[in-house]
Amino acid sequence: MNKEAKQTLIVISIIFFLIVLSLPLVTSINLLDWLKDLGTITGMASSETHTVTLSVSGYNPNISNVSISSTTWSITEGGTTIFTFSFTASDFDGVNNLDNSTAEGTINFTIGSESVTRKNDSCTAVGNVGTDATNYSCEIPIFFWEMNGTWTINASICDDQGGCTQNVTRNFSLGATGSIQIAPTAINFGSLTKSSSNNSATDDPILINNTGNINVTADNVRVTGNDLAGADTTTIGAGNFTASIGSDCDFSTNATKLVNATATGITRSGLARGNVSNVDPANSTYQEQLYFCFFATVPTYLTPQTYDTTAGGAWTIGIV
Amino acid sequence: MKRIILILGILIILTNSVFGFGVTDWLTGPINVAPGGSHEVVFELQNMLGNEDIIAKAEIKEGNDIVTIKEGNEIDVPFGVKKQVHVLVNIPEDYSEGNYPVTIQFLTSSKQGDGPVQFNTGITKNFGVIVNKNTPASKAPAEEETGFSGGIAAVLIMLAILAVILLIVRFIHKRRQ
Numbered sequence: 001m002n003k004e005a006k007q008t009l010i011v012i013s014i015i016f017f018l019i020v021l022s023l024p025l026v027t028s029i030n031l032l033d034w035l036k037d038l039g040t041i042t043g044m045a046s047s048e049t050h051t052v053t054l055s056v057s058g059y060n061p062n063i064s065n066v067s068i069s070s071t072t073w074s075i076t077e078g079g080t081t082i083f084t085f086s087f088t089a090s091d092f093d094g095v096n097n098l099d100n101s102t103a104e105g106t107i108n109f110t111i112g113s114e115s116v117t118r119k120n121d122s123c124t125a126v127g128n129v130g131t132d133a134t135n136y137s138c139e140i141p142i143f144f145w146e147m148n149g150t151w152t153i154n155a156s157i158c159d160d161q162g163g164c165t166q167n168v169t170r171n172f173s174l175g176a177t178g179s180i181q182i183a184p185t186a187i188n189f190g191s192l193t194k195s196s197s198n199n200s201a202t203d204d205p206i207l208i209n210n211t212g213n214i215n216v217t218a219d220n221v222r223v224t225g226n227d228l229a230g231a232d233t234t235t236i237g238a239g240n241f242t243a244s245i246g247s248d249c250d251f252s253t254n255a256t257k258l259v260n261a262t263a264t265g266i267t268r269s270g271l272a273r274g275n276v277s278n279v280d281p282a283n284s285t286y287q288e289q290l291y292f293c294f295f296a297t298v299p300t301y302l303t304p305q306t307y308d309t310t311a312g313g314a315w316t317i318g319i320v
Numbered sequence: 321m322k323r324i325i326l327i328l329g330i331l332i333i334l335t336n337s338v339f340g341f342g343v344t345d346w347l348t349g350p351i352n353v354a355p356g357g358s359h360e361v362v363f364e365l366q367n368m369l370g371n372e373d374i375i376a377k378a379e380i381k382e383g384n385d386i387v388t389i390k391e392g393n394e395i396d397v398p399f400g401v402k403k404q405v406h407v408l409v410n411i412p413e414d415y416s417e418g419n420y421p422v423t424i425q426f427l428t429s430s431k432q433g434d435g436p437v438q439f440n441t442g443i444t445k446n447f448g449v450i451v452n453k454n455t456p457a458s459k460a461p462a463e464e465e466t467g468f469s470g471g472i473a474a475v476l477i478m479l480a481i482l483a484v485i486l487l488i489v490r491f492i493h494k495r496r497q
Contacts, residue, residue: 179443187436315440316440316441316442
């Protein structure tokens, strides 16, 4: 072989190598996967067994474009959030072959042994795309006590021949919402006699509902008390008051003494997440009742007047 | 004469009111930030119960030196609204590595006057900040997932092919000369 022929051969080899290397570009194969596969080719099989199934009932539908307006959602405190998503179902046999009544949307959350599914049995066909695809819209209620975390979306549909398909490719995140509702929002102790003690609030108890989707663990309903002040700047310290989940003023047993301007966990208080509107309040763990007591002996030096939270600031009922 | 002389509050119409307040986060664990870096955490305040507008006061209980609230410390939340609040975590260049807790308490107060022993509601949110100089700078999610962009590979290969073809053409041209 002369020198010119050798050079031509080298040039042709380089071009061939480059063409082979560029194959993934025109076949949409991931380059890394392709190179990996290249190293595992072992040659042609001498014989293979194939199973061939022939379908005579037409094409099954296909679901694509499962879309949501946002990947982060939140519950609505004490209410219901309407979660919406849409998808496109197509069928090579035409849109008339899609059974609209079977278009379903479900959302699912699983953690450990607990699994929750919410569904809409009848998603709405909102319009056709060409001759063989239809867009559907689904609305699914998310109740305020639903668990926070990652939820999976499942869209499904069948055709007139009973061929069904589903798409479980999309997720969304449901946030953790701490939320409480309290009533009443103010209490009073009426008119008190000097040297008296263990005076309970006349509006007891304050009812606290868990209107969010987090569990408030034991002792984590917290009350921040502030000193009460009269018009003449005389004050009654917050430490003279207790809060309790029962009508008990004794802080050595069940009640908790408040501390001025400090969030104090109330003994045995807690709030599970759940449907507060569907239970007997007396037995509900989704609700808490707080009783307030002016346990200390009313000092004789106090001047007769109204003492309130105007100067020191409102008290706070909070959760963590 | 010991008589009734103290009045701790007056029963007024406000005692019959009800209000609620909620704060949402989407945190899944502590956030990682490098010294000199920053990170934004989004909270959502909602006022869907009761019947009045509220003002939420955000108090940073822990992490004052690294956390600021974009919307300020007093946030109007009209009734029936969910409102996003952006908490910025900024770590100075010379900040020591370690784990730092951040605690933010969101308090509500009614816009309608004062009462005797009045109550607010408070929701406390906590999250951890891990300051680590090895934390990578923010990347686009797609790049983080694949680690090697197919688009970049395609461009590089095409450039290589072009360069080789040019060399070949030049080589043949020289040979003919």
